[in-house]
């Protein structure tokens with residue numbers, strides 16, 4: 412009994428020792444890889460073998476690499492017929508389509524008979540205007556909506572711009588959303604203006620249902636001919652609307668479904684305007700004048716650009732109104748754009764900060780890269796350096812440095 416017990420003990424010892432050895436050998440770091448350095452006598456062909464094979468074209472019996480013709484000339488964009496301006500009144504027959512290039516969503520644009528019915532119904536006199544402005548440059552392509560690259564999903568770039576890429580499709584920088592214009596002479600702006608020639612196609616910024624088409628929108632003549640779209644989608648469970656005002660012609664009817672990019676009207680100067688443009692609004696949660704938000708935070712940015720939104724507050728943390736904001740390139744020192752902070756009225760026709768950002772200024776179409784955001788607060792210069800990222804809202808807080816009071820002053 413004692414002897415067999417001893418043998419068992421030795422066996423168990425051996426098994427345990429073997430197990431520990433296995434554990435140890437596995438836990439040990441792998442032996443270092445030995446780097447074999449080719450000696451001077453070593454053949455060199457293995458070093459640059461692939462390059463040589465590529466250069467030789469895989470030899471005579473190999474399959475040739477496919478080649479593509481490389482264009483030698485510069486790319487020339489297709490030429491477009493000039494916009495229907497230049498002193499000639501637009502004939503009603505020209506308005507049904509064809510005077511302006513269909514630049515996007517061609518398939519989605521309904522082919523329709525000339526829109527004589529809509530034109531007769533609105534009876535908008537079309538006046539000739541002379542063009543003094545230089546031809547607008549092409550824009551880079553827009554990113555594809557809906558877009559929200561923000562890691563927290565805060566962005567809501569749901570819309571395309573309401574006019575084509577070769578039209579003026581940026582908001583007038585001197586009359587941005589929430590401002591009252593350069594001489595403080597205009598009403599607080601509830602949208603953005605895109606000055607374009609009469610007859611320029613106005614397009615649906617997103618898909619939805621036309622719920623207004625024509626004059627007399629919400630019992631005011633100021634807006635002239637209006638198209639209002641209630642969109643198929645909302646935000647945070649609330650409906651979203653877009654509004655297009657001062658149209659010379661309306662190409663859709665109430666109850667019509669439209670897709671993003673569909674032609675819905677033509678730029679005009681109906682209503683209270685100083686010149687032909689489309690006034691574009693985004694209304695959030697309710698179709699009311701007091702429920703607008705800044706459209707620049709809802710239209711998808713162009714490739715290579717981002718949006719800056721920010722808050723300018725005073726030392727007490729209150730939003731500062733009607734203060735100048737300058738965006739300057741850090742690399743070149745040149746001014747990229749300027750704007751002014753929102754003027755809140757505290758009434759039912761107020762402009763609003765975005766439900767996400769709580770901003771009081773926005774600048775769109777800012778090229779990516781480092782920029783300095785500068786505010787002039789009663790002569791005091793406040794600035795922040797930020798990096799503008801493509802296709803996102805880049806938020807910046809501007810507030811005066813808190814005075815410590817402890818520093819000696821000379």
Ligand SMILES: [Zn+2]
Nearest residue numbers: 602603604690
């Ligand atoms: Zn406007």
